Amino acid sequence: MFLTATNLVHYLIERGTVDMNSVMNGQFVVMEAGRRNRNFKVLQSAEQGLFIKQVKVVDSVENTTLRREANCYRLAQNYAAWSELMPRFVDHDLTRQCLTVGLLDDAENLSEHHWRLQQFPTSVGELLGSALGRFHQATSELLNDSGATHFFPRRIPWIFAFHRDNNRVSGAVIELGELVRQHAELHESMDRLRETWHFNSVIHGDAKWDNFVVYKGHDESTHMKIVDWELIDFGDCAWDVGGTLHSYLAHWIAAMPFAETTQTEQLISKTHSSLIQMQPAMSAYWCSYLAASKLSHAMHQDFLIRCLEYAAARLLQTAFEYSYYAAQISAHALMLVHISREILKNPSLAARELFGIEMEIAA
Numbered sequence: 001m002f003l004t005a006t007n008l009v010h011y012l013i014e015r016g017t018v019d020m021n022s023v024m025n026g027q028f029v030v031m032e033a034g035r036r037n038r039n040f041k042v043l044q045s046a047e048q049g050l051f052i053k054q055v056k057v058v059d060s061v062e063n064t065t066l067r068r069e070a071n072c073y074r075l076a077q078n079y080a081a082w083s084e085l086m087p088r089f090v091d092h093d094l095t096r097q098c099l100t101v102g103l104l105d106d107a108e109n110l111s112e113h114h115w116r117l118q119q120f121p122t123s124v125g126e127l128l129g130s131a132l133g134r135f136h137q138a139t140s141e142l143l144n145d146s147g148a149t150h151f152f153p154r155r156i157p158w159i160f161a162f163h164r165d166n167n168r169v170s171g172a173v174i175e176l177g178e179l180v181r182q183h184a185e186l187h188e189s190m191d192r193l194r195e196t197w198h199f200n201s202v203i204h205g206d207a208k209w210d211n212f213v214v215y216k217g218h219d220e221s222t223h224m225k226i227v228d229w230e231l232i233d234f235g236d237c238a239w240d241v242g243g244t245l246h247s248y249l250a251h252w253i254a255a256m257p258f259a260e261t262t263q264t265e266q267l268i269s270k271t272h273s274s275l276i277q278m279q280p281a282m283s284a285y286w287c288s289y290l291a292a293s294k295l296s297h298a299m300h301q302d303f304l305i306r307c308l309e310y311a312a313a314r315l316l317q318t319a320f321e322y323s324y325y326a327a328q329i330s331a332h333a334l335m336l337v338h339i340s341r342e343i344l345k346n347p348s349l350a351a352r353e354l355f356g357i358e359m360e361i362a363a
Contacts, residue, residue: 049103065230110209125281133292172323205231242310279356
C-alpha cells in the first residue's frame with residue numbers, strides 16, 4: 001500500500017503509532033512533504049508530531065538506503081550520545097518500506113535558516129561543528145563491531161570516479177565531464193582522493209546544510225539534530241567535515257548575481273564581502289568540530305587539508321546535481337568547478353582566503 005494524505009491516518013492507527021483519541025479530538029493534521037521519497041508530516045495537539053518517509057518505487061535504490069537508515073536508528077538506540085543527535089525513532093515497516101520518526105516543532109534545516117536570516121551566526125557554526133564532532137566521537141567504538149554494522153556497504157564516493165565513467169545523462173553533464181578531464185588538478189586529485197580514502201569512522205555520508213536542522217528547545221535555546229541517515233556508512237570522517245564546509249561555499253555561489261558579461265574573477269571580487277561574512281562561522285565550525293571530536297592535536301593540519309580537498313570534491317558533485325537535467329552547463333555549475341579547482345591547487349591558501357581558517361589555528 002502506498003501512503004496518501006487520505007489513508008495515512010488509518011495506516012498509523014493500524015501500526016499503533018497513533019490512537020483514535022488523538023485523531024477524534026480534531027487536532028490531527030496531515031501535510032504532504034514529498035521530495036525524493038513520499039514524505040508526510042503529522043501534527044498532533046497533545047503529542048509530538050511525526051515524520052513519515054516511504055519510498056516511491058518498490059525494490060529501488062531508495063528502498064535499500066531507507067532500510068539502512070532504519071537500521072541506523074535502531075543501532076543508535078544503544079548509544080545515548082548518538083541518538084540524542086537524531087529525531088526520535090518511532091517505527092519501521094519493512095513490508096511497506098516506510099520509516100516513521102518524531103517531528104521537530106518549528107524546525108528548519110540550515111539552508112532554510114541561512115537563507116531566511118541572510119546571516120551566518122558563529123553560534124550556528126559552533127552547533128554544527130559540535131553536532132558532527134560528537135557523532136564521530138560517539139560512534140568511534142563501532143569500528144570494531146562488525147556484527148552491529150554489517151549493513152554498512154563501505155562505499156567510496158562516486159564523484160571520485162565521475163571523470164572515468166563518461167556519464168551521459170544530459171548535455172550539461174557531458175560538458176562537466178569534459179571540463180574535469182581537461183584540468184589535471186581536478187581529475188588527478190579525484191584519482192588520488194579515491195586511492196587514499198580512509199575507512200576510519202562511521203560517517204553520515206551526506207553531511208550538508210539540508211541535513212542539519214535547528215529548533216528551539218523548552219528552554220528557548222537553539223538546538224540541532226542531524227537527519228536523513230540513508231547514506232550512513234564506514235568511511236572517512238573528513239568527508240562529512242568537508243561536506244558541511246562545502247555548503248558555505250555552495251551557498252555563496254548560489255547567491256551570485258550571474259550575468260553574461262561578468263567575468264569569473266570580477267564576480268568573485270564583487271561578492272567577496274559575502275564570503276567574508278561567512279568566514280567567522282566557518283572558523284567557529286572548525287574549532288568546535290575539533291573540540292567535540294577529540295581529534296589528536298598532531299593530526300589537525302593534515303586533517304584540515306583533507307577536509308578542504310573533500311569540500312572541493314563536493315563542489316564538483318553539486319555541479320553534477322545542477323547539470324543533471326540541463327542541456328548545457330550553467331554559470332553556477334562553472335563557478336562551482338572553478339572554486340573546486342582553486343581549492344585543489346592550493347588547499348593551504350584556500351583555508352585562509354576562502355574558508356577564513358588559518359593553518360596556525362588548525363595546528
